[in-house]
Each structure stands twice: as structure tokens, then as C-alpha cells.
Amino acid sequence: MGQRLLLVDSDRSFLKEHQVSLEAAFDLEVAKSPEGVTTFLEMGDFAAVLICVEVADNKGYALCSTIRKQAALSGIKIALISAKATEEEYRRHQSLKGRADLYLHKPIAPSALVAALAPLVPGRSVDPDNPLGDLADTEMGDDWLDGLKASVAEPPPPPPTPSRPAPAAPAPTVPKSSRATQPPDTTRAHLLEEQVVALREELRLRGQQLQEAEDYLHQQIGATTLNLDEMSARDEMLAAAQKEANDAKEQAHILQLKLAGVEAASRGQDRDLAGLSDRLKQVEAELEAARAQSGEREQQAQTLQEQLQMRQEEITRLTVQVSGLRQQLDESTVQHEGERLELMNGLDQKDAELARMAHTLTEQREAYTALEREKQAAHGKLSEHRDRLKNLETLLQEVQEHLRRGSDLAKG
Structure with a gap:
């Protein structure tokens, strides 16, 4: 089983809020797009991957x-987290073959996120000399660095004292021009060095x-022993001073943890x-092969350009031929139109002649x-x-018969 956690998310506010706590609890890697994630998982010793549903559209x-x-x-656990997905x-998604092992919703508290991922990823072993462990290739992000610089540039106002020490000289930084010409990994190493110097300052x-x-607290305590009439007001000032002192101690402890993490990341960068x-x-x-x-x-x-030039010349020649054929076609069309008109006139004359012949x-x-x-x-x-x-012939025959009978009678 792997030992590392891969976070796939491009939400800068989410990374700013949770990356430090995840790095303190697990061996974390961050990818801001899905491209190359599977290859990265195959090459690394990962136990789980936390994927934001909304990453890359x-x-x-x-x-x-x-x-x-x-x-x-197949041995890598998958956790999905979303700011828009519903329970339905x-x-x-749980009914599909490609379902995840854990489903989470944004927003979520850093401690709750660490607790939810604890069953999927082995926790980072705590070293008393290096509480944050070996954070090789840690990417704090520009927002975290800007916030750190803002906190260094505007520290909380200290309690009033009779005298203040001279302000410390600003931490050395690498010029932007030289940083722009260095490789990305060298720039990251310089960035981590700047973070170490800023944290130390x-x-x-x-x-x-x-x-x-x-x-200031000791002065106030001494003042309270001399003036009992101002005891109540001094108690409030002492409480405020004690609270400020506790806050300063807590912030100093947090900065020590951050400093240890940045130093470990710097050592990891050197190894890489x-x-x-x-x-x-x-x-x-x-690159040479390319x-x-x-x-x-x-x-x-x-070669293709030469072929294209030949094709263009051939197209030009064919265009000229097409123009000549179109001109011949136009001339033939005019001639055929005249012949058609003559034929129509002849047909009209024939029709008129046929009409006359039909009338005749x-x-x-x-x-x-x-x-x-x-x-x-x-x-x-x-x-x-x-x-x-x-x-008449019948009458004539009858007359002849009568005449013959008369003649016979006359002879007899």
C-alpha cells in the first residue's frame, strides 16, 4: 500500500485553507489539472487521491x-469532493462501476477533512526535531506567500514600552529578472529560501x-505593588498584556512549525x-531528436510547397481553359438562341398554314x-x-297482252 496523498484541485481558496493542514497530516502532492494524473499515480507511491468534481470544467x-x-x-483509494454536487x-455515482471510496462536500473544516481522509491514507510520522516531516516538492502557492509577506510587513502592534528596538533590516530577496531566467525548479528552490528567510525574520x-x-508585564506588576488605588485598572491591563503574550507565543510556535516545513521542503528540493x-x-x-x-x-x-506551386499553376492553366470554354459556350448559346428564334418563327408560319388548311x-x-x-x-x-x-313496264306488258288477246280474238 502506498503512503502518499494526491490532491487534484485548482480552487486556490480551498488550497490556501487546507494545504498546510493536509501537509502536516499526510505526505501530500498537489495537481491542479487532470492531465497526467494517471501517469503520476503510476510513478509515485500513492495510497489515495482526493479529486475535486469541478476541476477543469x-x-x-x-x-x-x-x-x-x-x-x-486498483489499490489506490479515491475520494471525491464537490461544492455543487447533491446527495442524489x-x-x-455510487451505483456505477467507477464509484469512489469517499464522498465529501465543500466547505469543510481542515480538521474534518484530515479526519475523513485518515482511514484512506497513512498519517505522517512525527519527528520531534522536524514536526512537519519531509515535505519534498511542497508548493505553498503564491497566495500563501503573499499572506506571509503581508503578515511580516504588518505585524500586530506590541504593547507600549518606553523604548523600541531599531527595526530589522528586510530579508534579502532574489531579483525578479534573474528569477525569470532560471528553470522552474530552481525558481521554486529560491522561493522556498525566501520563505525560510521571511519566516525566520x-x-x-x-x-x-x-x-x-x-x-511590559513586569513593569505593570511592579507598578501595581506601588499603587493600590489603580489595582483594578492595572489588572485589566495585565490581563490584556498576558493575552498578547500568549498569542505571541502561539504565533511563534506556528511560525516554528512553518519554518520547519519550509526547511524540509528546501532539503527535498535539493535532493530532487x-x-x-x-x-x-x-x-x-x-529536444535534439525533435x-x-x-x-x-x-x-x-x-516538397509539399513545391507540389502546391505545381497544383496552383495547373489550376491557373485549367482556369484559362475554363474561361475559353465558357466563351465558346456563350457564343454557342447566342447562335442556338438565334436558330431557336428562326425555328419558332417557322413553326408559327407552319401553324398559320396548317390553320388555313384545316379551315379549307x-x-x-x-x-x-x-x-x-x-x-x-x-x-x-x-x-x-x-x-x-x-x-309502266308492267302496264305495257298488260297492254301488249290485251292487244295480243284482241288480235287473237280478231283472227278467230
């Missing part, structure tokens, strides 16, 4: 699922304030510088019909004449 659930899917990370949302000032408060040097050599080798690849890609880009045909059909009617009437009259002729 609500990618906390996805990171939890990704960790659960990797067999190499957490219950739905603040501790010295607190010690002076404590000494002044004790001197050797490893970072090897890593720098490896990165330089990778430069070689860049040269090859530049050659490929030049209609008149001829009407004349044929009239002739047919006359023909039928003539056939009717001819039939009547034939009937009359037949009747």
Missing part, C-alpha cells in the same frame, strides 16, 4: 472513472514582541535537483356533306323513277 467524475479502469491503480448525484520579530510584552538534472539531459536528447524530426518535416513541407378542309368536308345529301336525294328520286318504270 467538471472533469472530476471522468478522472475517477479513468483511474478505476486501470488495473495498475453522489448516490447515482518574522520569528525574530515575534520574539522581540514577546520580550517587549514580558517586560540531481534527478532533475538527469531529466534535463533526457529532455535535451529528446529538432531532427523538425528538419525532416521542414523538407517535407518544402372543313369547308371541303361541308361541301362533301352537301354533295352526299344531294347524292342521296338523287338516289331517292332515281329509285322513284325506277319504280315508275317498272310499273
Whole structure:
């Protein structure tokens, strides 16, 4: 089982409030984005990871699922913390295969957060000479440093005394120009050194304030023995001075703990510088390989540029051909339009001629019909004449028969 805790959160106020207490209780690492977290977990000796659901636009659930899917990370406990998730949302997530081992809500007190994570992560062993342990690679953050500088620049006013010691000289700082040109890890080491110097200076000032408060307390105690009439007022002033002295002692103790943590972090940075040097050599080798690849890609880009130039020339030639074809098409369109108009005019003339012929045909059909009617009437009259002729022939035959009979009678 691992021994370290990884916090994945980009909420600066949450880190400012809880990072010191988490570092005092556990061996803590901080990541402000989900990128590279799984690789970091595989390389480190981690027991658990605390993931903020809202990190990097609500990618906390996805990171939890990704960790659960990797067999190499099956032994790592996962805790989720959110400022927006509801209990119903957490219950739905608990029903999934990629569920977490612990679900927490923001805001949460630092002591409560440490107590909730204690079953998942082994606690830091306390060394009497180094209460905060080996805080290698600790990142206090710019907000913590600004707050520390503000507290050093504006210490609480000490009790009034007849005389004050001369103000201490400001702690030496590294110029910003030189800091900007140094590697990130060297800058972090200088930052930790500045924090150590600032903490020592603040501790010295607190010690002076404590000494002044004790001197003032002794003066007040001596004054109370000489003037009994002002005893009640002196008691209140003594109580205030005692309270200030206790506060100064407590702040001095806290500063000693912070100083021990920063010194341990500085020692861890020194140990890591050797490893970072090897890593720098490896990165330089990778940079050379990348430069070689860049040269090859530049050659490929030049070749592609030449091909692109050829394609552009071909496109220009085809564009000229297309322009010529379009001109021919326009001329053909004009010619075809004239021919179509002539054809339409011819069709109109043919239509007019067909109309005249149709009218003539209609008149001829009407004349044929009239002739047919006359023909039928003539056939009717001819039939009547034939009937009359037949009747006349019959009468003639009868007359001939009568004449023949008369002739026979005349002969007999």
C-alpha cells in the first residue's frame, strides 16, 4: 500500500485553507489539472487521491472513472469532493462501476477533512526535531506567500514600552529578472529560501514582541505593588498584556512549525535537483531528436510547397481553359438562341398554314356533306323513277297482252 496523498484541485481558496493542514497530516502532492494524473499515480507511491468534481470544467467524475479502469491503480483509494454536487448525484455515482471510496462536500473544516481522509491514507510520522516531516516538492502557492509577506510587513502592534528596538533590516530577496531566467525548479528552490528567510525574520520579530510584552508585564506588576488605588485598572491591563503574550507565543510556535516545513521542503528540493538534472539531459536528447524530426518535416513541407506551386499553376492553366470554354459556350448559346428564334418563327408560319388548311378542309368536308345529301336525294328520286318504270313496264306488258288477246280474238 502506498503512503502518499494526491490532491487534484485548482480552487486556490480551498488550497490556501487546507494545504498546510493536509501537509502536516499526510505526505501530500498537489495537481491542479487532470492531465497526467494517471501517469503520476503510476510513478509515485500513492495510497489515495482526493479529486475535486469541478476541476477543469467538471472533469472530476471522468478522472475517477479513468483511474478505476486501470488495473495498475486498483489499490489506490479515491475520494471525491464537490461544492455543487447533491446527495442524489453522489448516490447515482455510487451505483456505477467507477464509484469512489469517499464522498465529501465543500466547505469543510481542515480538521474534518484530515479526519475523513485518515482511514484512506497513512498519517505522517512525527519527528520531534522536524514536526512537519519531509515535505519534498511542497508548493505553498503564491497566495500563501503573499499572506506571509503581508503578515511580516504588518505585524500586530506590541504593547507600549518606553523604548523600541531599531527595526530589522528586510530579508534579502532574489531579483525578479534573474528569477525569470532560471528553470522552474530552481525558481521554486529560491522561493522556498525566501520563505525560510521571511519566516525566520518574522520569528525574530515575534520574539522581540514577546520580550517587549514580558517586560511590559513586569513593569505593570511592579507598578501595581506601588499603587493600590489603580489595582483594578492595572489588572485589566495585565490581563490584556498576558493575552498578547500568549498569542505571541502561539504565533511563534506556528511560525516554528512553518519554518520547519519550509526547511524540509528546501532539503527535498535539493535532493530532487540531481534527478532533475538527469531529466534535463533526457529532455535535451529528446529536444535534439525533435529538432531532427523538425528538419525532416521542414523538407517535407518544402516538397509539399513545391507540389502546391505545381497544383496552383495547373489550376491557373485549367482556369484559362475554363474561361475559353465558357466563351465558346456563350457564343454557342447566342447562335442556338438565334436558330431557336428562326425555328419558332417557322413553326408559327407552319401553324398559320396548317390553320388555313384545316379551315379549307372543313369547308371541303361541308361541301362533301352537301354533295352526299344531294347524292342521296338523287338516289331517292332515281329509285322513284325506277319504280315508275317498272310499273309502266308492267302496264305495257298488260297492254301488249290485251292487244295480243284482241288480235287473237280478231283472227278467230
